[in-house]
Amino acid sequence: MTDAEEHPYVEWIAHEARRSVTTDQAARARIMELVRAEPLPSPHHGLLRRLLQPRALSMSPIASVALAAGLIGIGVVAGSFVHRRDGLAKAGQPPVVARSVAGLPVSDTVVKFVLVAPQAGEVSIVGDFNDWNAKATPMTRVPQGAVWSVTLPLGVGRHEYAFVVDSQWITDPRAPLAPDDGFGHANSVVLVRRGSGL
Amino acid sequence: MSDDAADVQRVLAGDVDAYAALVDRYYDRCARFAVRMLGSRDDAEDALQATFLRAYRALNRYQERDRFSAWLYRILVNQCRSVAARRAHRERVFVREEALLLNTPDRRTGWTGEDEEFVQRVLSELDPLLREAFLLKYIEEMSYEEMSALTGVGVSALKMRVKRACDRLRDRWERIKND
Amino acid sequence: MTRFSRFLLGGMCGVALCAPGLVAQDPDPFAKLDPNSRFAVEAIIDSAQVAGLPWRNLRSRALEAIAKKVDSRRIVAAVRTRFTTLKEARAALGSVGDGELGAAAAVIEVGVKPEQLTALRNPPRGRSPLAALTVLGDLITREVPRDEAISAITKLWQEGRTDADFMGLFHGVESDILQGLNPGAALQNRIREFPGRAGIKPAPPAGEPETLSP
Numbered sequence: 302m303t304d305a306e307e308h309p310y311v312e313w314i315a316h317e318a319r320r321s322v323t324t325d326q327a328a329r330a331r332i333m334e335l336v337r338a339e340p341l342p343s344p345h346h347g348l349l350r351r352l353l354q355p356r357a358l359s360m361s362p363i364a365s366v367a368l369a370a371g372l373i374g375i376g377v378v379a380g381s382f383v384h385r386r387d388g389l390a391k392a393g394q395p396p397v398v399a400r401s402v403a404g405l406p407v408s409d410t411v412v413k414f415v416l417v418a419p420q421a422g423e424v425s426i427v428g429d430f431n432d433w434n435a436k437a438t439p440m441t442r443v444p445q446g447a448v449w450s451v452t453l454p455l456g457v458g459r460h461e462y463a464f465v466v467d468s469q470w471i472t473d474p475r476a477p478l479a480p481d482d483g484f485g486h487a488n489s490v491v492l493v494r495r496g497s498g499l
Numbered sequence: 500m501s502d503d504a505a506d507v508q509r510v511l512a513g514d515v516d517a518y519a520a521l522v523d524r525y526y527d528r529c530a531r532f533a534v535r536m537l538g539s540r541d542d543a544e545d546a547l548q549a550t551f552l553r554a555y556r557a558l559n560r561y562q563e564r565d566r567f568s569a570w571l572y573r574i575l576v577n578q579c580r581s582v583a584a585r586r587a588h589r590e591r592v593f594v595r596e597e598a599l600l601l602n603t604p605d606r607r608t609g610w611t612g613e614d615e616e617f618v619q620r621v622l623s624e625l626d627p628l629l630r631e632a633f634l635l636k637y638i639e640e641m642s643y644e645e646m647s648a649l650t651g652v653g654v655s656a657l658k659m660r661v662k663r664a665c666d667r668l669r670d671r672w673e674r675i676k677n678d
Numbered sequence: 679m680t681r682f683s684r685f686l687l688g689g690m691c692g693v694a695l696c697a698p699g700l701v702a703q704d705p706d707p708f709a710k711l712d713p714n715s716r717f718a719v720e721a722i723i724d725s726a727q728v729a730g731l732p733w734r735n736l737r738s739r740a741l742e743a744i745a746k747k748v749d750s751r752r753i754v755a756a757v758r759t760r761f762t763t764l765k766e767a768r769a770a771l772g773s774v775g776d777g778e779l780g781a782a783a784a785v786i787e788v789g790v791k792p793e794q795l796t797a798l799r800n801p802p803r804g805r806s807p808l809a810a811l812t813v814l815g816d817l818i819t820r821e822v823p824r825d826e827a828i829s830a831i832t833k834l835w836q837e838g839r840t841d842a843d844f845m846g847l848f849h850g851v852e853s854d855i856l857q858g859l860n861p862g863a864a865l866q867n868r869i870r871e872f873p874g875r876a877g878i879k880p881a882p883p884a885g886e887p888e889t890l891s892p
Contacts, residue, residue: 308665308668308669308672310668310669310671310672311665311668311669311672314618314621314622314668315633315637315638317614317615317618318535318618318622318634318637318638319531319637319638320531320615321527321530321531322527322530322531322534322535322540322543324526324527324530325540325544328544328547328548329522329526331548332522332526332547332548332551332552333518333519333522335548335552336515336518336522336551336552336555337515339552339555339556341510341511341513341515342510342511342555342556342557342558342559427745429734429735429738429742432707432738432741432745433738433741433742433744433745433746434707434741434745435745457777458775458776458777458780458808459777459778459780459781459808459812461738461742470746475849475852477812477813477815477816477845477848478815478816478819478820479784479815479816479819480784480785480787480788480815480818480819481549481581481788481819482742482743482746482756483545483581483585483752483756483759483787484743484746484748484752484756485548485549485552485553486746487819488742490781490812490815490816492777492808492809492812492841494841541751545752560858580789581788581789584787584788584789585755585759585787588759588762588763588766588786588787589755589758589759589762651823
């Protein structure tokens with residue numbers, strides 16, 4: 302302490318405060334439980350950049366018009382989040398890529414979510430539109446393919462959502478993130494605007 | 500390579516359990532800061548959980564030239580601020596359910612003794628920014644440069660905060676003495 | 679329940695019944711809460727209805743936490759916090775929709791002061807701060823320093839920038855951060871690229887549609 306700060310009382314407070322605190326073992330154990338439920342952190346920025354090279358998205362004329370009318374929430378996902386811990390992603394193969402594209406609608410307030418997740422067994426979407434129920438809105442896979450999709454009517458405004466891929470909650474890395482939910486997770490956000498003519 | 504950096508590399512290579520080593524190494528120390536800062540074990544646990552989860556997710560951004568503890572503490576300090584902010588919002592007066600919940604048990608305090616409770620109360624009386632600076636300086640024993648890198652606040656502002664914290668503590672002693 | 683919210687609920691049910699993809703919801707999603715916590719949560723939602731606040735946002739918050747298996751104490755705390763922040767959002771923003779209030783409440787919960795949002799207050803007809811608030815939340819979540827993010831978003835709003843501008847900013851900053859740039863620096867880089875500032879507006883990456891509302 303500086304001379305100005307030295308004072309027996311202040312030193313005593315500091316000394317007592319330096320004592321360790323008792324911690325709850327269960328709370329501590331819960332951290333690793335939560336960590337194990339997370340996707341592995343991705344080690345390579347460079348790899349992500351290559352994976353994010355855009356791919357042409359084909360779109361129907363209706364979709365283009367409706368997009369121009371104001372649906373937001375396109376996402377392109379890449380990353381090692383589906384990098385399996387059991388090591389099934391073999392060396393030399395590119396990491397599995399999941400891609401989500403929100404906003405290919407068939408009407409003004411309907412949104413199509415698309416996810417590319419070739420190794421997933423089960424994918425659903427959860428959000429404020431289905432009470433966050435992972436069983437409520439399964440996504441369906443194109444036969445033999447890697448693409449999962451679902452089309453949903455969404456009320457105009459702001460919606461938070463996430464994808465559940467084999468019981469793991471993941472955000473859409475190319476959609477805006479909602480601020481930390483206070484539970485240690487993040488959600489994605491899609492904004493739905495009323496189209497022209499309504 | 501330090502143990503920390505080696506463990507980080509292991510996690511990034513796919514060994515999730517290597518993260519447990521990092522948690523074990525830092526949990527108690529982080530818990531001490533969080534409890535002293537927030538004055539509540541429940542809130543401290545919230546902050547600790549969020550800290551270690553965020554650190555895990557951000558491991559690919561950790562650079563070996565940084566000290567892992569400093570990097571982790573930057574997350575911890577921010578999480579403590581967030582938890583405190585949420586608590587401040589929560590403690591506004593509510594009309595209806597406040598009365599309904601009067602019988603719910605208090606939050607755990609879990610202080611081990613009178614002294615600890617007293618010290619915690621004294622610390623909690625400090626303005627949060629002063630408390631934070633005091634804890635980083637005298638409990639975490641960081642240099643002002645480290646504190647500055649961690650909080651984003653300038654060294655002279657931090658020195659002022661620490662000095663003010665000590666002044667307040669001294670004033671408190673004077674009041675106790677004179678009672 | 680107010681007449682208006684009954685109308686909304688009816689409308690939404692109508693839409694839900696017509697569309698595939700939304701199976702019947704769990705009839706009692708709050709059953710997973712212990713009685714005390716359930717009582718508290720329902721009382722808070724009730725208070726929100728009485729106060730004319732977005733009670734569905736609160737309900738959703740509780741259900742989200744239940745789905746994430748958060749313990750009851752923290753669920754009640756989160757719903758309680760959200761009630762207050764929705765009130766603060768309304769005080770700050772004035773006459774805006776539920777989406778705007780929800781977005782504002784979310785950023786207030788991570789440290790934005792309500793008074794820092796007053797530049798977005800009572801937007802003129804035809805403008806909504808929803809995209810601005812959404813991008814603000816995203817920037818803060820990606821660890822752009824809070825005050826820098828607020829300052830940037832506020833300035834862009836005051837300059838009359840469109841939703842497309844805000845979403846373009848989000849894409850640009852996100853892309854830069856993924857490439858390893860420090861979040862604050864990423865924001866400053868992308869701000870400079872707006873017309874009227876140094877540099878030109880970045881085009882969206884090739885192949886990605888211009889998604890954004892006019």
